Amino acid sequence: MPIEILMNILAQDIKYLQGVGPQRATLLAKELGITTVGDLLTYYPYKYIDRSHIYKICDIDGNMPYVQLCGQILSFDSVGEGYAKRLIAHFADKTGVVDLVWFQGIKYATKNYDCRKSYIVFGKPTVFNGRIQIAHPEIEAAPDHLKAQAQTTGNLFSTSSVNPNLQEESIDSQPTAFKGLCPSYNTSEKMKKSGLTSAGMAKLTANMFKVLKDPLPETLPPYIVSQHRLMPYDEAVRNIHYPTSAEALRRAKLRLKFEELFYVQLNILRYIKDRQLRYKGIVFNTIGEHFNNFFYNHLPFQLTDAQKRVIKEIRTDMKSGRQMNRLLQGDVGSGKTLVALMVALIAIDNKCQACIMAPTEILAEQHLATLRKMLGDMPVRVELLTGTVKGKRRTEVFDALVNGEVNILVGTHAVIEDNVLFHRLGLVVIDEQHRFGVSQRAKLWMKNSVPPHVLVMTATPIPRTLAMTLYGDLDVSVIDQLPPGRKPIRTIHMFDAHRQRIYDLMHRELQLGRQIYIVYPLIEEQKNAPSAISKKGTNKDKLALKDLEAGFEEISQAFPNYKVSKVHGRMKPADKDAEMQRFANQQTHILVSTTVIEVGVNVPNASVMIIENAERFGLSQLHQLRGRVGRGADQSYCILVTKYELSSTTRQRIQVMVDTTDGFEIAEQDLKLRGPGDLEGTQQSGMAFDLKIANLAHDGQILTLARDTAQSVIDSDPEERNQQNNILWTRLRQLRKSSINWGAIS
């Protein structure tokens, strides 16, 4: 079958598959996003159950995870009224009796299951009132060769759980029908009500394979399949749903994971290649007056070696003739702002403008202040553009920008808007990149006839596997060194009950002239939450704000000699900024806030970060918050306050924070503990197709192999002339078409 025909079959509406129909089709689409046969094919089982064994009823107990039995229903009982109403079937083999119980679907069970017929029953045994029962079992007719085994002697008492006379009787022949591992599919409550349980889904996949009876064509060129000794595609998809053996399952998983990651990488590398072929970069060949003047006369301290190295890497990119697309990773406090400034000065030396983009107004304003201060009396004009720059002021900035009088524009995403026009934009720096997506980056390119160089900076270290996938189109530079003289922050985990000890520490630091942050979680800031959760979130949000108010009152009373201020997202931006400014100027001593201070804010005199309800934060967020202190030469503290009862993952998360201040280590742990789906920014990247089977936390090796393979395809066949690779490009275009994310940028 050629690949095009396969694509057509896979694109068929799921509605027409035997066992689906319009109602279930709607349900599948709503609950799982399955609309085509292809969607069902890639709806992989989440686990497999070994159903090769049929248990004797006398051997089972309530601790077993699941059992498979073969026997007959002796009789039915209807018990209870209303909500407590249930149907019990007394199910027996030659060794004993168990109760099968239904709380729902009673009618269906009564109608479809008969006394004295032989069934295979599968489910989780539990003990209720001293009797073993299986609630909502999966049931199917026993195959002929097992019927004899299902026979009971016919004189069992339906109430006795074990018949002592029969206990010794053995079942000689092991069944042969259920050799395999059976797939378990995730389904929702709504689906289960329509019969789409895991077993129901298995029936659909079985029906699907009836339609797909001819071998499915390869989706990778034969030379790649043989190079890595991959299982053929057809074998892999059949085995992933219905494994013939554990080994076959392992190879099927490997093949499908490889393929998935391979196409993601091919997509990224193809994109980079196209970008290189389509766009030239502005050549910055001078290091001139501005850079040198700053370097020799204005630099407030020696650059760290890491800063020097990174500036060199960026410089090399910018004079290469190719457009730079570089990710600068550097832990909080590693001095990225200075790098951004010096790189901007190179742009200015080459008669270009630079634009620095920050995720929040506070940060943009802080960058503006920092840059102006560092530049001193140098003839470099820096202007601000945010949502609050309005009216006449805005027009002035716009005019000066298009005239080329503004050298550096600092702003929020307001700078992306179409009416913001530059004279000659040569460099874009995006700070704290995880809040900007690929499509937003691409929008900035259009602001100059030749696309500007792009530097994205992040203080949220990204594990290698994620970076390769989500930001795989960027070259990476790393500042792996903090400016000298910093003492590592001490992180302490405390329970609510330790309040007095926390106050003691606060008093001590305040007396030393230091300042303190206290942060409360704000649920509202959770993005991409499903609607049901975000509704709940609004209530919690109010609660959180109440927490913050209460905390503010309590602290004000406990520290009457100090000025306490508060900042949260519901305040007017101007008020918020004024409070932040007062804290930065040391006019206030304790700042009680929500996470609005999370990113980038720099107050070196602050030495204590107290995080309330620390269990509610993600690791990368905790790391960001902690990074607000430890910016001066003195010992700083981060206190993580939690309730006493914590889940074991939460306990581990907190322990990671206590054990290390290494952002990369934390990012790796975060990926392991939470899984990649939850990491901030993953949805916005736009580079990765949905991963259905590969897991970036665990499949690093396969990913590397996939990337290398994709790279060699692009290198050896940049113009897509090799016939053997046709299959790759067809498939890639198909995947792009079906990927919403990709559509936004191509």
Ligand code: ADP
């Ligand atoms: P981040 O990488 O988190 O954005 P910043 O750029 O805000 O870090 O820098 C943190 C602090 O370190 C600032 O106060 C900055 O002035 C200071 N700093 C930056 N580079 C150096 C250096 N080479 N030596 C000493 N201090 C530095």
Ligand code: MG
């Ligand atoms: Mg910063």
